[in-house]
Amino acid sequence: QAAGKRSTSKGKVKVVFFLPYWNDGASGTKQANRKAPLLELDSVDASSDMIKEYPFSGQQTLNLNTLQTQFKFTGLSAKCYEKFVQSHRLAFAFYNYARNDLASEDTLSGTTTRDSHPLHRHAARFPDVLLHLPFSFLLDNLPPPSDTPIASEVDAEEPPIQLGNILKCMKPPLCFSDDVGKGKSHSSNGNHRTQDSSVASPSLPATLEAGASDVSIENFAQEKLIAELSRLQDTEIASANLNQDLIRLISRSAKLLPSIQTLSTAEDPKVHSILRSFLLEIIRTKAYGEDILMSDQRFLNEGNMLLKEWRKCCERLYKFVSINSGQVNGKTIVLTDHRCNLHVTKYDCVERAVRLPAALKACRNAGAGTLSSFPLIDRVEQSYIELAEKKVIERAHTSKYVRKIKERCAALRDTDKGAELTEDSDGGGNGDTTGTRFSFQAALIGVAAALQAADLVVGGRCTNALCVTRPPGHHAGRVMHAMDAVSNGFCLLNPAACAAIYATMSSAEGGLGLKRVCIIDFDVHHGNGTQDILCNTFDPRFFYISLHAGGAQINGYETEDSENDFRSFSSKNQDGIFPGRSGDVSPHAGVLNIPLGDKVTPHDVASALLKKIEPAVADYYPDLIILSAGFDAHKHDPLGLGGLDAEHFGSLTEVACNLARRCCNGRVISVLEGGYGIPCCRPQKGLFLPSPAKGLNSQPSVGRTAAILDLDLPEEMDDQVTPGMQKKLERCHQEGFIDCVQQHVRALKNNNRRSN
Structure with missing residues (x-):
């Protein structure tokens, strides 16, 4: 209800809030429901910042996992979570009532203006009796919300409270109605929506103790898929082979796993080889089956439901084998290599050498290296370095580009530090990407670590993995200054793109044979290099998603009339955000660029995750997700x-x-990509200590800093930064890069179990 022009509330709109969860932090659902008003009227600014589209509009159910994610970006206390869920349950019920029942609902008699609900005049379309329903009682009898994610291939969803049905039940019985004998029916009208019950997933056998005969196709595939494959067996040669391939794989898995369990130890290389080969065969069968089903019009007519069920069937078999092999269920691996420390940038560069030991400190804080299920591998295997150099980087970068970087590094002396390795866009030097004689080797090892991580994850050694290497890579494209960027942005080679290429290479080419890989880049800058390598043109093997600062209102745009004619939406005199306009639009279906303006905020990230990224990834259904993990969108990062x-x-x-x-x-x-919020440091007695700077009124005490940043630094590692940068970095003692990486690693560890 908009305010009048002469009102002091001009520009305001009156809003009814459902169970305002932000008013207090009361814990306990029943206590919270009774302590605060369930419906509250207030006025808010009539602006796009305050009034946004309802996140569950058009949906049939309320996704509790999505609610949990949304809450974590609100900045509210965990005590408010229960009320947050209950408020959405109430709002979703009213939303569905308005959409499905309001137009056809008969108004119940028996209320007068004197008895009406105080909010009835502000929400006149809703029957007064609806506003008088005992909502506290309804909410108290729903399952209490849990802050633990549901580890399942199916989301935790619940239907809305059916307010329309409740009101229908409150109508007088038919025998008391004036409409008796008039032919008027009181049955439920046809407009009321019913919930479709989803088909339950097949139940995987818990163990193999009962013998191989207890494992069958029914444990992995739904009845509809089994029936369709059986029906096609007599009419389609390819589909008949597909059906038999699946049955053979299931039978072989039941025989293979007991033989693996009889081997000496879980770390036996023979176990790894056998398991990897079999899991890759499952993935190849999955890809082969997809090609067959997508070519069959009858499957496509089912709305791809049978195709999705085929994918799930193969993944259930993959899960069954990996869990029962004793290798995977609940394992995260961190990979690093001390040779990456030999990449040293120039004096005033924010991409400092101390980023690597700081990231490793964060990993150890999260528990890496303390458990067999959370190992820290400190050296990349030589075979992956050779694989990267001989077969993979040539598919990501042009030979001219690789040769130029190699030659520039080789021309340096061992003592040279911070030398320019690339030039600016005009070819005149002064590039921001600097290093040493050993920088190409460090970048190559970073690529090799990503390849090894892909092999460990897909081959069944772990559920997920983190590569802690330098230099970063998502700005390194096929050529120097990808997508017309002004520089290479501290990057030499692109580990994320190389890992995606390796994962989709066929087994004959030495790859893993995956069909689809999704890259999610949450560095504050657009990954122009990754997009340039993987998605220069549409390639169904790759789906690149980027959350980053920028947009046409920041970077401007080129007109169609002239290549040199440039316009900006901004009234400010600014040069835009690196790497420029490459991430302002999504050129085709293989790219989802989400520019978030001049500053990345929690609300914008949450909105993008829930409304754009989650449905897009679910529709793409990747075989592997690669994260370009940049932490420079943190509030204390010096880039701001x-x-x-x-x-x-x-x-x-x-x-x-x-x-x-x-x-x-x-x-x-x-x-690991960007993120530069590390307090200024220098090695002293093996500790990570603040470096003295002139002009600072106060510095954290040595004891406090040592407690936060204590880790082993190489003796030769120094950390000299400008006084201005040092002052910016002081606030990172409160929270910074180390805390971000620690939360990232902890989330990987907490989400690495595959439920049986």
């Missing part, structure tokens, strides 16, 4: 482009892991 807390990166990681759990058994690889 973000407003996220460290916990938000953990929540973002949980969303990615939940998507992977539903699509590909949780297979996730994370590759």
Whole structure:
């Protein structure tokens, strides 16, 4: 209800809030429902910041996992979570009532203006009797919300409270109605929506103790898929082979697993080889079956439901084998290599060498290296370095580009540090990407670590993995300055793109044979290099998603009349956000660029995750998710482009892991990109200590800093930054890069189990 022109509330709109959960932090659902008003009238600014589209509009059910993710980006206390869920239950009930019942609902008699609900005049379309329903009683009898994610391939969803049905039950019995004998029916009208019950997933056998005969196709496929494959067996040669392939795989798994369990130890290389070969065969069969089913019009006429069920069937078999092999259910691996420390940038560069030991400190804080289920591998295997150099990087970068970087590094002396390795867009030097004689080797090892991580995850050694390497890579494209960027943005080679290429290479080419890989890039800058390598043109093997600062209102746009004619929507005199306009639009279906303006905020990230990324990834149904994990959208990062807390990166990681759990058994690889919020440091007695700077009125005490940043630094590692940058970095003692990485790693660890 908009205010009048002469009102002091001009520009305001009156809004009815459902169970305002932000007013207090009362814990306990029943206590919370009775302590605060269920419906509250207030006025808010009539602006796009205050009034947004309802996140569950058009949906049939309320997704509790989505609600949990949304809450984590509100910044509210955990005590408010129960009321947050209850408020959405109430709002969703009213939304569905308005959509399905309001137009046809008969107004119940027996109320007068004196007895009407106080909000009835502000919501006149809703029957007064509806506003008088005992909502506290209804909410108290619903299952209490849990803050633990549901580890399942199916989302935790619940239908709305059927307010229309409740009102119908309150009508007088037919024998008391004046309409008796007039032919007027009181049955439920045809407009009322009914809930479709979903088909339950097949139940996997818990163990193999009962013998191989107890494992059958019914344990992995729904009846409809089994019936369709059987029906096609007599009419389609290819489909008949597909049906037999699936049956043979299931039979072989029942015989293979007992033989694996009889081997000496779970870390036996023979176990790894056997398990990897069999899991890759399942994935190849999955891809082969998809090609067959997508070519059959009858399957496509089912709305791809049978295709999705085929994918789930193969993933259930993958899960069954990986869990019963004793290798995978609940394992996260961190990979790093000390040789990456030899990449040293120039004096005033924010991409400092201390980022690597700081990230490793965060991993150890999260528990890496302390458990057999959470190992830290400190050296990349030589075979993956050779694989990267001989077969993979040539598919990602042009030979001219690779040769140029190699030659520039080789021309440096061992003592040279911070030398320019690329030039600016005019070719005149002064590039921001600097390094040493060993920088190409460090970048190559970063690629090799990503390849090894892909092999470990897809091959059944772990559920997810994090690569802690330098330099970062998502700005490195096929050529220098990808997509017309002004520089290479600290990047030499692109580990995330190389891992995606390796994962989709056929087994004959030495790859893993996956059909679809999704890359989710949450660095504050657009990954122009990754998009350039994987999605320069549409390639169904790759789906690149980027959340980043930018947009046409920030970076401007080119007109169609002239290549040199440039316009900006902004009234401010600014040069835009690196790498420029490459991430302002999505050029085709293989790219989802989501520019978030001049500063990345928690609300915008949550909205993008829930409304755009989750449905897009679920529809794509990847075989593997790769995270380009940048932490420079943190509120204390010296670049000043973000407003996220460290916990938000953990929540973002949980969303990615939940998507992977539903699509590909949780297979996730994370590759370290940006993030520069590390207090200025220098090595002293093996501690990470603040570096003295002139002009600072106060500095954290040595004891406090050591407690936060204590870790082993190489003796030769120094950390000299400008006084201005040092002052910016002081606030990172409160929260910064280490906290962000720690939350990210902890989320990977907490979401690495595959439920049986």
